[in-house]
Amino acid sequence: MNSLKLRSQLEKFFIEDIGEQDLTTDLIFRDDATGQIVFLAKDKGIFCGEEIIKTGFQLLNNEIIPQVFVKDGQEIKKGQELAIVSGKIADLLKGERVVLNLVQRMSGIATLTQKTVNELDSGHTKICDTRKTTPGLRMIEKYAVRCGGGFNHRFGLYDGVMIKDNHISFAGSISSAVEAVRNKAGHMVKVEVEVETEEQVVEAVNAGADVIMFDNRTPDEIKEFIKLVPPSIITEASGGIQLTNIADYRDTGVDYISLGYLTHSYKALDISVKVIWNKGDE
Numbered sequence: 001m002n003s004l005k006l007r008s009q010l011e012k013f014f015i016e017d018i019g020e021q022d023l024t025t026d027l028i029f030r031d032d033a034t035g036q037i038v039f040l041a042k043d044k045g046i047f048c049g050e051e052i053i054k055t056g057f058q059l060l061n062n063e064i065i066p067q068v069f070v071k072d073g074q075e076i077k078k079g080q081e082l083a084i085v086s087g088k089i090a091d092l093l094k095g096e097r098v099v100l101n102l103v104q105r106m107s108g109i110a111t112l113t114q115k116t117v118n119e120l121d122s123g124h125t126k127i128c129d130t131r132k133t134t135p136g137l138r139m140i141e142k143y144a145v146r147c148g149g150g151f152n153h154r155f156g157l158y159d160g161v162m163i164k165d166n167h168i169s170f171a172g173s174i175s176s177a178v179e180a181v182r183n184k185a186g187h188m189v190k191v192e193v194e195v196e197t198e199e200q201v202v203e204a205v206n207a208g209a210d211v212i213m214f215d216n217r218t219p220d221e222i223k224e225f226i227k228l229v230p231p232s233i234i235t236e237a238s239g240g241i242q243l244t245n246i247a248d249y250r251d252t253g254v255d256y257i258s259l260g261y262l263t264h265s266y267k268a269l270d271i272s273v274k275v276i277w278n279k280g281d282e
Contacts, residue, residue: 025093037273038274039081040082048072054066056099064091112261131156
C-alpha cells in the first residue's frame with residue numbers, strides 16, 4: 001500500500017469518527033492516563049492490517065507504541081494474540097474502532113481470497129479482484145486480496161482499457177472500439193475486450209486485443225472459445241462464478257478469473273480488543 005495515501009485515508013476516517021472530540025472518553029479519563037489494548041483473534045483465518053495498526057494509532061499520537069506479532073498474509077488461530085498497542089488511554093480508545101473495523105474487513109477479504117484460491121486449486125489460473133470495491137477503500141481492499149494469494153485487476157478506469165458490451169454497442173463493433181483506442185493510446189496501454197460469443201472472440205483476436213475476457217460463459221464454452229485465442233493473448237473469465245462453483249473452471253485453461261465477491265460479499269473476520277488499564281496512573 002502507498003504509505004502517504006494510507007495516512008491520508010486514515011486521517012479522513014478518524015475525522016469522520018472523532019469529529020471535534022471523543023465526548024465519552026474525554027470526560028472520563030485524565031489526559032495522562034495510560035494503558036494497553038490487545039487485539040485477539042476470535043476465529044481462524046488470514047491476517048491483514050499490520051500497517052493499519054501501526055500507522056493508525058501513531059497518527060493520533062506518535063508516542064503510542066504498537067507491537068504487531070503477525071505478518072500480513074499469515075494464518076492465525078482462534079485465541080491468538082495479534083497485537084498490543086500501548087499509550088494514552090484517550091488516544092487508544094479514539095483509534096480503536098476505526099482500526100479494528102479496517103483490520104477485520106481486510107482480514108475477511110484475505111481469508112475469503114485464500115479459500116477461493118484453495119478451492120480452485122489450479123497451477124495455472126490465477127484469481128483476481130474487480131472494481132467492485134467499497135468507495136474509498138479500494139487500495140486497502142485490493143491489498144487484502146494480494147495478502148490472500150490473489151492478484152489485482154485494474155485499480156480504476158485510468159490504468160487499463162477494458163472494452164465492455166456497452167462500449168461495443170455505442171462504438172458499433174469490437175473492431176471500431178479497439179481501433180479508436182489504438183489511435184489515441186500510448187504503446188504502454190493494454191486493451192482488454194469483453195466477449196460473449198465465438199464471433200466476438202474471433203473479432204477481438206483480429207482486432208489485436210491484448211486480453212480477452214469471457215463474460216458469463218460456462219466452463220464448456222470457455223474451453224471451446226479458448227481454442228480460438230493465440231497464446232500471446234491473455235484470457236480471463238468473469239461473471240456467474242462463485243466459491244461454490246469455481247472448481248468447475250479449474251481445467252478451462254483460462255489465465256485469470258476475476259471475482260467481484262472477494263471485495264463485496266466477504267465476512268469480516270472476528271477480531272476483538274481487550275483493554276488493560278495501567279492503574280498505577282491513578
